Amino acid sequence: MRSADRPLSPHLQIYRWQLTSVLSILHRACGVALSAGTILLVWWLIAAASGPEAYEGVQDFLGSWIGLLLLFGWTLSLFYHLCNGIRHLVWDTGHALDLGSTYIGGWIVVGATAVLTLVAWVAGIAHWVS
Amino acid sequence: MMASRMRSPLGRAIGLGSAKEGVEHWWAQRVTAIALVPLSLWFVASVISLVGADIETVQNWVGLPLPAILLVLLLIATFYHASLGLQVVIEDYVHPELARLGLVVVVRLLSFGFAVAGIFAVLSIALGSTS
Numbered sequence: 001m002r003s004a005d006r007p008l009s010p011h012l013q014i015y016r017w018q019l020t021s022v023l024s025i026l027h028r029a030c031g032v033a034l035s036a037g038t039i040l041l042v043w044w045l046i047a048a049a050s051g052p053e054a055y056e057g058v059q060d061f062l063g064s065w066i067g068l069l070l071l072f073g074w075t076l077s078l079f080y081h082l083c084n085g086i087r088h089l090v091w092d093t094g095h096a097l098d099l100g101s102t103y104i105g106g107w108i109v110v111g112a113t114a115v116l117t118l119v120a121w122v123a124g125i126a127h128w129v130s
Numbered sequence: 131m132m133a134s135r136m137r138s139p140l141g142r143a144i145g146l147g148s149a150k151e152g153v154e155h156w157w158a159q160r161v162t163a164i165a166l167v168p169l170s171l172w173f174v175a176s177v178i179s180l181v182g183a184d185i186e187t188v189q190n191w192v193g194l195p196l197p198a199i200l201l202v203l204l205l206i207a208t209f210y211h212a213s214l215g216l217q218v219v220i221e222d223y224v225h226p227e228l229a230r231l232g233l234v235v236v237v238r239l240l241s242f243g244f245a246v247a248g249i250f251a252v253l254s255i256a257l258g259s260t261s
Contacts, residue, residue: 038208045192086167
């Protein structure tokens with residue numbers, strides 16, 4: 001192939017977005033966000049091991065609007081990365097790699113992420129209220 | 131190891147690919163991913179049941195054998211998986227060699243540090259060294 005005929009990397013300014021590419025970059029973004037967000041888990045555990053004052057600090061932070069927003073982002077990222085990660089594991093077995101299956105799998109992941117996030121927050125809020 | 135068996139006979143004979151360690155990295159990322167499917171679902175369900183709980187309730191829960199064991203496993207799998215994933219992101223986007231190498235080292239050390247901190251917290255609660 002002459003070098004002029006080689007396919008180029010997408011130029012983002014004129015690139016038509018597709019479900020598959022958006023989900024791919026979201027998988028990465030959510031993975032990076034989760035890496036940072038999981039520090040919250042460590043903070044929570046250390047506070048629980050340290051005593052009531054430290055634990056109250058975590059609870060106050062997580063109960064504030066910014067804490068709740070972070071927690072919501074964390075659950076959304078987790079469920080997305082989890083569902084799409086399973087999609088990746090299926091691909092690793094050599095299955096569902098054709099174009100049609102990548103779209104079907106992609107929409108299943110989007111739906112499952114929405115349902116799981118909703119269920120988790122409804123359950124959490126119900127638990128909080130009771 | 132499993133990973134060495136996943137190489138083709140030719141690949142094994144030639145020895146090393148361009149990255150020298152790709153198969154092990156790829157394999158570890160998948161194994162930790164599989165472990166994290168049940169562990170993270172269990173963790174989210176547990177946190178939901180602990181919403182609004184006071185510190186005594188949380189300490190009692192962390193101190194139970196099953197939650198303590200699963201939390202330690204979750205911490206190991208999470209930070210191992212995170213350091214492998216972040217390494218790929220860094221290697222894709224950071225081109226100057228020294229910066230790339232430095233960031234990978236920093237991510238590895240931080241992941242290890244956070245994992246140890248979390249595991250220590252779980253064990254100190256479970257083994258009763260906190261008041």
